[in-house]
Amino acid sequence: xxxxxxxxxxxxxxxxxxxxxxxxxxxxxxxxxxxxxxxxxxxxxxxxxxxxxxxxxxxxxxxxxxxxxxxxxxxxxxxxxxxxxxxxxxxxxxxxxxxxxxxxxxxxxxxxxxxxxxxxxxxxxxxxxxxxxxxxxxxxxxxxxxxxxxxxxxxxxxxxxxxxxxxxxxxxxxxxxxxxxxxxxxxxxxxxxxxxxxxxxxxxxxxxxxxxxxxxxxxxxxxxxxxxxxxxx
Numbered sequence: 001x002x003x004x005x006x007x008x009x010x011x012x013x014x015x016x017x018x019x020x021x022x023x024x025x026x027x028x029x030x031x032x033x034x035x036x037x038x039x040x041x042x043x044x045x046x047x048x049x050x051x052x053x054x055x056x057x058x059x060x061x062x063x064x065x066x067x068x069x070x071x072x073x074x075x076x077x078x079x080x081x082x083x084x085x086x087x088x089x090x091x092x093x094x095x096x097x098x099x100x101x102x103x104x105x106x107x108x109x110x111x112x113x114x115x116x117x118x119x120x121x122x123x124x125x126x127x128x129x130x131x132x133x134x135x136x137x138x139x140x141x142x143x144x145x146x147x148x149x150x151x152x153x154x155x156x157x158x159x160x161x162x163x164x165x166x167x168x169x170x171x172x173x174x175x176x177x178x179x180x181x182x183x184x185x186x187x188x189x190x191x192x193x194x195x196x197x198x199x200x201x202x203x204x205x206x207x208x209x210x211x212x213x214x215x216x217x218x219x220x221x222x223x224x225x226x227x228x229x230x231x232x233x
Contacts, residue, residue: 005228008051011038012059021057024182028224040069052232053086056093063095063144074100084233086173094176098146108147114140116209124156131222137214138179139188173230181220
């Protein structure tokens with residue numbers, strides 16, 4: 001395999017003309033070869049032999065309401081794990097990792113949902129996150145979450161309302177982040193306004209989030225830099 005990184009972005013957007021999560025990740029991958037595949041559309045995925053790293057994006061759909069295309073993503077995750085390809089999932093992608101490797105029984109509705117910005121308190125050490133301060137502030141937007149995942153999952157970070165915000169699958173190069181570090185503060189503000197215009201509920205969470213927008217940060221750049229340094233099996 002060519003040693004140059006080739007990142008496969010598994011785009012989980014259902015309404016891909018309105019929601020473009022791969023754009024946010026690609027903004028942190030300038031100069032890196034990337035291939036984007038929208039999984040819900042049924043597009044063919046390239047041979048993982050040609051891929052070095054995988055990124056799993058968020059989605060508008062709920063992990064608690066399985067769709068036929070979930071099976072394809074489950075198979076890809078399991079194959080990537082066997083091949084020791086580094087995988088990083090955010091929000092729905094984080095939940096999908098647990099769904100694929102441990103089962104749907106470890107996924108629940110968020111009580112309460114997190115919308116806006118939250119501080120992630122690191123509860124474990126991992127090289128992928130060692131460049132970050134603890135706690136670190138990031139954009140959050142989720143109504144489902146992971147709950148008490150079994151071994152070999154290791155909890156690495158939590159927020160006030162979500163105990164399982166950062167995970168690693170044992171010593172395998174597989175990480176999940178419930179938050180959206182890839183979405184900048186400025187873009188998150190537009191995201192929230194668009195959600196309001198589309199009538200997303202409950203609107204009170206969205207309106208509250210708009211009242212507080214933290215300063216820009218480079219959290220995602222630091223995570224991505226570390227991620228691309230992870231050796232490929």
